[in-house]
Every structure is written in structure tokens, then in C-alpha cells.
């Protein structure tokens with residue numbers, strides 16, 4: 001019976017194809033979680049209202065989309081099976097159904113309008129930072145950034161810890177405010193952004209060489225760091241913790257090394273860390289100054305400069321890992 005054999009063979013091949021397809025889809029879904037954020041929705045968990053709102057909004061839209069998807073696919077599968085072709089059966093000849101057509105057009109439009117309204121309501125929490133908690137780190141009024149071409153969102157009381165994030169190949173530099181107008185004597189750190197909890201942290205994002213992108217998934221969306229342009233974002237962490245991210249814009253050969261970490265400390269611990277960092281930088285500057293003076297003296301006395309007097313050393317001495 002060659003015909004029966006051939007059909008059995010075809011069935012086996014179809015089954016293998018279906019199983020391979022399912023395995024491939026499952027594999028893609030499982031592997032994708034390792035490469036991106038959470039399984040179904042964006043990451044959150046730092047307690048920052050912007051990240052939480054993005055996550056909630058995403059979950060909401062996913063739920064509505066799931067209801068629509070399973071509804072449509074269910075009706076489709078039901079119809080396919082119930083009304084499948086049968087020998088000698090002539091199906092009912094139906095042309096259009098005005099009520100049904102108006103119904104699903106209005107239904108779809110209604111769903112979109114509701115989603116749009118909910119999105120705009122929640123956008124407020126995503127864009128605009130709240131005030132710091134009463135027991136947060138003491139903050140100052142945000143002053144206007146000169147030449148900024150975008151509006152910097154502020155908390156209702158106008159006060160936040162405003163830190164400058166500077167993207168440079170292939171490291172992030174963070175500059176902390178110190179209340180005076182001279183940015184050259186500010187405390188700074190590389191790689192790790194240490195912040196206080198319960199405090200609204202606003203970020204002024206700039207780039208020094210090429211375009212980078214600041215992204216800590218658990219603390220909200222990405223923000224481009226573009227040379228000659230200032231961008232803004234913010235977050236507010238409720239509990240101490242470590243949040244990891246990376247530059248999200250291909251910026252050159254070592255782009256993959258451009259990691260970013262945010263470490264949130266209790267306000268008192270943050271204060272101690274900041275003072276410690278300040279002292280460390282002062283000590284390094286003093287040492288560098290001393291070395292420069294020694295070199296100068298050597299030159300004046302006619303000796304050649306010491307061999308270990310590397311002018312770059314001062315710079316690298318300050319680029320500690322921090323925290």
C-alpha cells in the first residue's frame with residue numbers, strides 16, 4: 001500500500017516539523033530573558049516610581065493584548081474546526097453582518113482610547129520626579145543648566161540631588177554638586193554612581209566624545225548622552241541596593257566594557273562615602289602637587305626629572321573604582 005505509506009511518512013515529517021518549531025520558539029523565549037530584562041515586562045524593583053510605572057503600564061497593555069490575542073485566536077481555531085470542509089456539505093452563504101462589524105470597530109477603538117488615557121495619566125509619574133522623603137539626604141534647589149536644549153523635570157518643591165553623568169569612551173564619570181559655581185573642585189567618581197536612598201536624584205546627562213546611552217533598567221528608561229547636548233532623567237531608590245546597567249549605544253571598540261552601576265546607600269552612609277571620596281581626591285591632588293613641585297625643583301637644580309614622574313599618574317590615581 002504505497003499511498004498509505006506515503007501519507008504516514010508525511011504525517012511523521014509534519015510532526016517533526018511541529019516539534020522543531022515549538023522547541024525553537026521555546027528556546028528563543030528562554031534565551032531572550034538572559035539577554036534582556038524580565039521575562040514578560042521591563043525590569044523594576046528599585047522602588048523608583050518611573051521604573052515601577054513603566055513596568056505597570058507595560059503589564060497592563062500586555063494583559064489587554066493577551067485577552068485580545070486569545071479571544072481572536074480562540075474564535076479562529078473554533079471556526080476552523082467547527083466549520084471545516086466536509087464531503088458534499090454546502091456551507092451557509094453569508095455576506096457581511098453590519099452590527100458585528102460596527103461592534104468590533106467600536107470595540108477596538110474603545111480599547112485604544114482607554115489605553116491612551118491610562119498611558120497619559122501614568123506618563124506624569126514616569127516623567128516628573130517626586131519630592132525626596134523627609135528623612136532623605138539634604139538636597140539643594142536645582143539650578144538651570146546653561147545651554148540645555150531640553151527641559152529638566154523637577155520635583156514639586158524644586159529640590160533634588162543633581163548629579164552630572166558624563167559618558168566618555170569607555171567609562172562613566174559622575175560629578176557631585178558642592179554648592180559653589182566652580183565645577184573643577186567637585187567630588188567625582190568613575191564607574192559606580194553612589195546615591196542616597198529616599199532622595200530624588202536628578203541626572204544631567206552629557207557626553208564628552210561620541211554618543212553614549214545611560215541605562216540602568218531597574219531604575220527607569222534609557223537616556224542618550226550626546227556631545228553638545230544636555231539630557232535629563234531621574235530616579236529615587238527607596239532601599240539600599242546595587243543596580244546594574246550598561247551603555248546602550250554602540251560607542252566604539254570597547255563599548256561592551258562600558259558598564260554602569262548604581263549603589264544606593266542610606267543617607268548617612270552616603271554622606272560618609274561622599275566625605276571619604278572628597279578626602280581621597282584631596283589627598284591625591286596634594287600628592288600630585290607635591291610631585292610637581294619636586295620635579296620643578298629638580299629641573300631648576302639642573303637634574304633630569306625623576307623616572308617615575310609620569311604626568312598621567314595624577315589622573316589615573318583619581319580614577320578609583322569607588323564605593
Ligand SMILES: [Cu+2]
Nearest residue numbers: 212247251258
Ligand atoms: Cu558608550
